[in-house]
Every structure is written in C-alpha cells, then in structure tokens.
Amino acid sequence: MSEKRPVVVDLRFARESVVNALRSAFPDRPVVDMGDPANADRDLSDAEFAVVWKPDPALFRRATGLKAIFSGGAGVDHILSAYELPDLPIIRFVDRSLTDRMSEWVVWQCLHHLRNGIAYAGQQQARVWHEIADQPEAREVTVGVMGLGVLGADAVHKLKVMGFDVIGWSRRAKAIDGVVTFDAKGLDTFLGRTDILVGLLPLTDDTRGIYDRALFSRLRRAGPLGGSIFLNAGRGGSQKEAELIECLKDGTLKSASVDVFEKEPLDPDSPLWSMPNVIVTPHAAAASDVRALFRHVEAQIARLEAGKPLEFVVDRTAGY
Structure with a gap:
C-alpha cells in the first residue's frame, strides 16, 4: 500500500485551537501545519488536500498536486474573491455543530428583540423598575429568513419551534414543509410581511450590498x-453599513443585531458600537469548531477514496 500524501492546513484561527485539534486529526496521513514556522519554506508539491481559512496567497501556487480544497467555514467568499484558484473542487464546511451554533444565535436575537431585551438592559443600567406593556407573543411576529441553505433552513425550523411565524426567501425557489417561501420575484411580498429580517445569505455578486x-x-x-x-449573521459584505446606520437613526429600522461587518474587526470609531438600539457580536454567531472541521474533512476524503462523490461542493458560478 502506497504512503498517503499530506494534508496541508492553513487556518487563520486561534492558534491553540488548531494545534489542539491536530493532535487527534488525520491519524493515517502526514499533516503540514502552515501555522508552524518550521513549515514556512517546505515543499508543498506533494500535498493532496488543503484545509484553509484566509490562507497565504502563495499556498495554491506552491501546492500544485492538490485534489480538493476544504473551506474552514460555511462561507467560501474568502477563497473565491481573493485568490487565483486551481480548477479543483472546493468543499464548504457543513456540520451539525456549526449549524446549531448559528441557529442558537438567530433564535437568541429574535427572542431578545421580541422580549424587549434592549429596553430592559437600558432600564437595568438606569435602575428603573418598569414592566413594558403590550408584550406580543412570538406567533404574532413574522420572521423572514433570507438564505435557505443548510444554516437558513435549520434556523427556520428552530424559530418555528419557538412559535414565530416564519417565512423564507432565496434567489432560487426552495420548498420547506410548513413554511411559505419566496424566490427572487417575490422579494417585495416577502419584505412587506417581515417584522424581523434575518440575513443568512452567502456573499456573491448578486448579494453584495443587498441590505440597503x-x-x-x-x-x-x-x-x-x-x-x-x-x-445579520451571514456576510458583512451583504450590508451597506452607512445606510444601515442611517436607517437605525431615522426609524426606518427599530433595532438591529449584527455579527458580520464590511470590515473586520469593526472599526472602534463605528457608530454601531454605541448605538442604543444595536447589538454587536464579533463574528461569533457560528465560530468553527476546529475538531468538527477536521472530522468533516476526514469524512469527505474517505468518501473520495472509496470512489464516492464529494459532498457540499461549491458551485463556482453561483458562488456558494
């Protein structure tokens, strides 16, 4: 049996999490960890697979023998928009833990806004004891989810469990049992019914700046x-932040919860930090579990070596 070729790992994640996860990952093949300075000048021409998140641009010129590229996250715009890529399959990270984390964030924020979380947090700081009257139920509120991929579909189901009236939108028509969905032609109707808009769209030419x-x-x-x-927990490039800020100031929007931004980290001078009707989280809605990521890559490599097709392959034309 011939010796298996290496997996090259170039992940701009917390260094400790990568090192810890690699201790038990890929036990049957060599691993080249590009976060280790000892590998800075290593010959990568023998590498068979690459696991990346915002990698060194030179990686794909050096690793000329790759069979597939694995994204370190659910999104792939960080690869498609910034690199000259070889004509290879690119695989999205799809995993229960990643999906659950995203849905937890979405449900948390919807409940926070439903139950006057921002107002009560302000009252706590001011030491004001006042129950806000006319508390609506979840069933009275329509949550519109834009983006009905793996993450969006799961968020839809979990919001329904909490009792919200949920509708969905995607550029191409998708059917979800028990949920009214709209495609590109139905955007106006979808928006007109929506009280809480949830952005879970991938970043493509069609979605860049769509939230304006x-x-x-x-x-x-x-x-x-x-x-x-x-x-918005999808992609920062899908929102026009200057217009978002103005809409939050003039009442076009009552409030917002934002996890992703046009430029990250969010500029310390951004008004979003201090706006009383805004919740900011630091791109933490669905942080990748590195151990789960490596298990996902191992499973896909095993499929390939067994003669089965790879799953979650990116359509480069669509951008996701």
Whole structure:
C-alpha cells in the first residue's frame, strides 16, 4: 500500500485551537501545519488536500498536486474573491455543530428583540423598575429568513419551534414543509410581511450590498414590535453599513443585531458600537469548531477514496 500524501492546513484561527485539534486529526496521513514556522519554506508539491481559512496567497501556487480544497467555514467568499484558484473542487464546511451554533444565535436575537431585551438592559443600567406593556407573543411576529441553505433552513425550523411565524426567501425557489417561501420575484411580498429580517445569505455578486436603505424601507413597520428589526449573521459584505446606520437613526429600522461587518474587526470609531438600539457580536454567531472541521474533512476524503462523490461542493458560478 502506497504512503498517503499530506494534508496541508492553513487556518487563520486561534492558534491553540488548531494545534489542539491536530493532535487527534488525520491519524493515517502526514499533516503540514502552515501555522508552524518550521513549515514556512517546505515543499508543498506533494500535498493532496488543503484545509484553509484566509490562507497565504502563495499556498495554491506552491501546492500544485492538490485534489480538493476544504473551506474552514460555511462561507467560501474568502477563497473565491481573493485568490487565483486551481480548477479543483472546493468543499464548504457543513456540520451539525456549526449549524446549531448559528441557529442558537438567530433564535437568541429574535427572542431578545421580541422580549424587549434592549429596553430592559437600558432600564437595568438606569435602575428603573418598569414592566413594558403590550408584550406580543412570538406567533404574532413574522420572521423572514433570507438564505435557505443548510444554516437558513435549520434556523427556520428552530424559530418555528419557538412559535414565530416564519417565512423564507432565496434567489432560487426552495420548498420547506410548513413554511411559505419566496424566490427572487417575490422579494417585495416577502419584505412587506417581515417584522424581523434575518440575513443568512452567502456573499456573491448578486448579494453584495443587498441590505440597503431601499430594502429596509420595504419591511413591515406597523407590526406588533412597533418597527422592523434586522439581524445579520451571514456576510458583512451583504450590508451597506452607512445606510444601515442611517436607517437605525431615522426609524426606518427599530433595532438591529449584527455579527458580520464590511470590515473586520469593526472599526472602534463605528457608530454601531454605541448605538442604543444595536447589538454587536464579533463574528461569533457560528465560530468553527476546529475538531468538527477536521472530522468533516476526514469524512469527505474517505468518501473520495472509496470512489464516492464529494459532498457540499461549491458551485463556482453561483458562488456558494
């Protein structure tokens, strides 16, 4: 049996998490960890697979024998938009833990806005004891999820468990049992019914800057929450932050929870940090579990070596 060729790992994650996960990963083949300075000048021409998140641009010129590229996250725009890539399969990270984490964030934020979390946090700081009247139920609130891939579909199901009225939108028509869905032609109808808009779209040419004043102004503003609310945990490039800020100031949007930004880390001078109607989280909605990532890669390599097709392969034309 011939010796297996290496997996090259180039992940801009917390160094300790990568090192710890590699201790038990890929036991049957060599691993080249590009975070180790000893590998900086190593010949990579023998590497068979690459696991990457925002890798060194030279990686793909050096690793000329690759069979597949594995993204370290659910998104792949960090690869498609920034590198000259070989004509190889690119595989998205799809895993229960990643999906659960994203849905937890979405449900948490929807409940926070439903139950007046921002207002009560302000009252706590001011030491004000006041129950806000006319608390709507989840069933009275329509949550519109934009992006119905693996993450979006799971968020839809878990929001329904919490009792929300949930509708979905994707550029191409998708069917989800028990959920009204819309495609590109139905965007206006979708927005007009939505009280809380959840952004889980991938970043493509079609979605770049899609969350702008024109879109926010079409959301339902006379609903049970007293205004429309925006949550974005998809991609920062899908929102026009200057217009988002202005809409939060002038009442086009009542409030927002934002996990992703046009430029990360978020600039310390950004008004979003201090706006009283905004919740900021540091791209932490669905942080990749590195051990789960490596298990996912191992499973896909095993499929390939067994003569089975790879799963979760990116459509480069669509961008996801």
